[in-house]
Structures are given as C-alpha cells and as structure tokens.
Amino acid sequence: MILPIVLFSTLLLLSGLFSSLETAFTSLTPYDVEDLFQKNRRRGRIVKRLSNHSDILLTTLLIGNNLVNIGASALATTMTIELFGSQFVGIMTGGLTLVVLIFCEVTPKQIALANNKRLASSLAIVVLILSWIFRPFIWIITAVSNLLTSLFTDEDRSHFTLNNLLHMVKMGENLGIVKTYEKQMVKNVFRIDDTPVQAIMTHRTETFCLDREVNSEDVYRDIIEQRIRRIPLYKDEPENIVGILLVKNFLKERLDRPEGFSLKELEEKPLIIPRSCKVNQLFSLFKKENLNIAVVLDEYGGLDGVVTIHDVVQEIFGDLDDEGEERDPEKIIQSKNGWVIQGDADFYDIKDALGIELVHNKGILTIGGYLLEKLGHIPDKGEAIKLPEGTFVIQDIQNNRIESIFFNKNDSEHCETL
Numbered sequence: 001m002i003l004p005i006v007l008f009s010t011l012l013l014l015s016g017l018f019s020s021l022e023t024a025f026t027s028l029t030p031y032d033v034e035d036l037f038q039k040n041r042r043r044g045r046i047v048k049r050l051s052n053h054s055d056i057l058l059t060t061l062l063i064g065n066n067l068v069n070i071g072a073s074a075l076a077t078t079m080t081i082e083l084f085g086s087q088f089v090g091i092m093t094g095g096l097t098l099v100v101l102i103f104c105e106v107t108p109k110q111i112a113l114a115n116n117k118r119l120a121s122s123l124a125i126v127v128l129i130l131s132w133i134f135r136p137f138i139w140i141i142t143a144v145s146n147l148l149t150s151l152f153t154d155e156d157r158s159h160f161t162l163n164n165l166l167h168m169v170k171m172g173e174n175l176g177i178v179k180t181y182e183k184q185m186v187k188n189v190f191r192i193d194d195t196p197v198q199a200i201m202t203h204r205t206e207t208f209c210l211d212r213e214v215n216s217e218d219v220y221r222d223i224i225e226q227r228i229r230r231i232p233l234y235k236d237e238p239e240n241i242v243g244i245l246l247v248k249n250f251l252k253e254r255l256d257r258p259e260g261f262s263l264k265e266l267e268e269k270p271l272i273i274p275r276s277c278k279v280n281q282l283f284s285l286f287k288k289e290n291l292n293i294a295v296v297l298d299e300y301g302g303l304d305g306v307v308t309i310h311d312v313v314q315e316i317f318g319d320l321d322d323e324g325e326e327r328d329p330e331k332i333i334q335s336k337n338g339w340v341i342q343g344d345a346d347f348y349d350i351k352d353a354l355g356i357e358l359v360h361n362k363g364i365l366t367i368g369g370y371l372l373e374k375l376g377h378i379p380d381k382g383e384a385i386k387l388p389e390g391t392f393v394i395q396d397i398q399n400n401r402i403e404s405i406f407f408n409k410n411d412s413e414h415c416e417t418l
Contacts, residue, residue, distance in 0.1 A: 200312070
C-alpha cells in the first residue's frame with residue numbers, strides 16, 4: 001500500500017507543478033521574456049521560444065496536467081475500493097476535488113505569480129522536452145482546436161499591439177511609476193507616424209520670407225524684428241522658394257561687409273517636401289540631410305508653408321518657447337461651464353482633453369477646419385453649432401479663420417461665451 005500512496009502523492013505534486021508552470025509562462029510579459037533572455041541567454045532563449053509558440057506551450061502543459069490528474073483520480077478510486085469499498089467512492093471524489101483545488105491549482109498558481117520568471121527559466125528545458133515527447137498529440141489537438149476556433153473568430157488575435165503598450169503606460173501612470181508628461185510624450189512619439197507635416201507647419205500666410213535679390217541693408221531691421229534663425233528666400237514671387245537664409249551667417253557677413261550685399265549670396269539649398277509627408281519621415285530627413293528647416297509644397301507645387309526641427313520637437317515634448325518669444329495660448333482651457341478651444345487645436349488635443357472623437361475627413365487637421373466643413377460657410381462671432389458631441393460657439397474670427405471656440409458637452413443654456 002505504501003507504493004500506491006507514494007505514487008498518488010507524486011501525481012498530485014506533478015499536477016501542482018503543471019498548474020504553476022502554466023501560470024508562470026502565461027503571466028510573463030514581453031518585457032519579462034526579453035529580460036530573461038538578456039540575463040541568461042541559454043535559458044532565456046528557451047523561454048522566448050516557448051513563449052513565441054504559446055499554442056504548443058499551453059497544449060503541452062494541459063496534456064501533462066490532465067494525464068497526472070486522471071492518473072491520480074484513477075489511483076485514488078482503486079485505493080478507496082480496496083480499502084473501504086465502492087460505497088465510499090463518492091466521498092473520495094469530493095475530498096480529492098477539494099485537495100486538487102487547494103494544493104494543485106489555487107496555491108501553486110499563486111506561488112507561480114510571485115515567482116513566474118524564476119520558475120519559467122528553471123523548468124523551461126523540462127517543458128521543451130515534454131513538448132517534443134507530446135508532439136504527435138499536440139499536432140492533432142492543435143489542428144482540431146484551430147478548426148473549431150476558426151468557426152467563431154474572423155481574424156487572428158494580435159498578441160501585443162500599440163494599444164496594449166499605451167494601456168500599459170496608462171497603468172504605469174495610475175500606479176505612479178510613469179509621470180503624466182512622460183505618458184503624453186510616449187503617445188506623441190507614436191502619433192507622429194500618422195501626423196502630416198501640414199499639421200505642424202507654419203502656413204504660408206504666416207511665413208516670413210524675403211526676396212533673394214534685395215540688399216541686406218534694406219531688410220536688416222525686418223530680420224532683427226522677426227527673431228527667427230532661418231528665413232526662406234524666394235525668386236520673383238513669394239510662392240517660389242529657392243533658398244534658405246541663416247540669420248547667423250547674415251549677421252556675420254554684415255559685420256564684414258557693412259556696405260551691403262545681396263541675400264542670394266548667402267542662400268542655402270532648401271529641403272523640399274510634399275504636404276503629405278509624415279512628421280516621422282521629416283524627422284529622418286532632417287537627420288539625414290543635417291538640416292533644420294523644410295519647405296512644404298502643396299499638390300500644385302506652390303508654397304504651402306515651412307516647418308522646422310523646432311516644430312517636430314514641440315510635437316513630441318509640447319510647447320518650447322525661445323527667450324523673449326511670446327508664448328502661444330493654451331490650445332484647450334477648461335472654464336466654468338465648458339472649454340475654450342483654439343481654432344488650430346488638432347483632434348489629438350480634443351481627444352486627450354475632452355475625451356471625445358470627432359469623425360472627420362483626413363484632409364482636415366484642426367477643429368476650426370472641422371467646424372467650417374460642418375457649417376459650409378464662414379460663421380459669425382457668437383454663432384453656435386450643435387453636434388452630437390455637444391455645442392460649439394464661435395468666439396473669435398480672424399481673416400475668415402476660426403481663432404477660438406467655446407465648447408460645452410451638454411446642450412444646455414450654459415453655452416454663452418466667457
């Protein structure tokens with residue numbers, strides 16, 4: 001009788017081991033797997049291999065767990081009949097179920113959660129060997145499982161997506177591990193892949209540029225008053241940008257030649273990009289060409305605007321103002337009854353601050369353009385636009401552009417401007 005008891009105890013231990021291994025491997029994050037690989041490449045490589053083939057891993061552990069559980073149940077039934085008779089089989093079944101739940105399921109899994117990396121790396125080779133032994137059964141089980149799964153799912157589930165990463169960053173913020181500004185920077189870094197340069201450039205109507213043929217003395221005061229480092233130079237007409245003037249070179253040359261000189265003598269070759277270029281692509285171009293400013297052309301080859309490395313950095317880190325530069329107003333400010341929104345606020349700003357998503361045409365980049373499309377005309381100051389998301393009230397109009405809006409989520413009497 002001693003041998004069956006020892007065998008029964010061994011089977012229960014194996015059941016607990018398989019349960020703990022299942023929890024240990026499934027609770028490993030991609031970061032944990034990579035960390036194990038960096039610390040111990042031999043064991044970490046096995047853990048990484050098993051984690052990358054989760055179907056084989058889980059099937060191996062489930063086969064092993066079910067085999068030992070069935071074996072323990074059969075052995076316990078045989079021992080009960082021999083010792084007490086068949087009338088005690090029901091009592092044995094209830095007692096065995098309780099033992100399995102406590103000592104082979106719940107407790108091992110709780111221990112595994114606290115020691116998942118150590119347990120997975122220590123026994124990864126054992127799991128790998130078992131996966132080879134059970135391979136014929138794994139193929140059959142996996143094939144049947146995949147067939148049944150395909151009947152109820154339309155597409156493969158991605159194991160780790162960008163949304164997963166952003167949710168992890170959000171959890172880190174809630175736990176106090178990640179600062180709010182760090183979370184925002186992470187979101188901004190991934191957003192620049194989809195953000196066109198048109199969204200961050202200085203529009204041609206606000207771009208300061210000079211005729212390349214003019215004399216330095218004629219525009220010296222204008223250049224100083226602008227307080228910018230790089231100035232586009234045009235030929236014949238402002239739409240035809242042919243060069244870039246570096247103000248530092250201009251000032252240095254003026255000291256050497258106080259009598260004056262033509263701006264075209266100092267012009268640098270400009271970086272020309274289409275308006276469809278994404279911010280991440282522009283950043284790569286800036287690094288490759290060792291330039292800090294680019295000229296953006298529209299679909300007709302005319303000037304659309306200019307964009308600098310400063311604009312790209314601001315898109316990631318937020319507003320960065322130079323010394324003496326007038327600070328731009330906040331894009332969105334919460335007031336007593338709603339929000340005051342600048343007309344050039346983009347849809348990411350709206351989503352982050354207000355928690356709403358506005359369905360819009362990809363060619364529209366700002367809330368001002370969005371409301372103009374909805375209205376179909378240039379609105380008057382104080383005009384209200386009621387949409388499912390809430391009520392927008394035009395606060396300021398300049399040069400046929402919406403400069404600021406008051407927004408209230410609730411369609412109520414509190415839509416007056418402040």
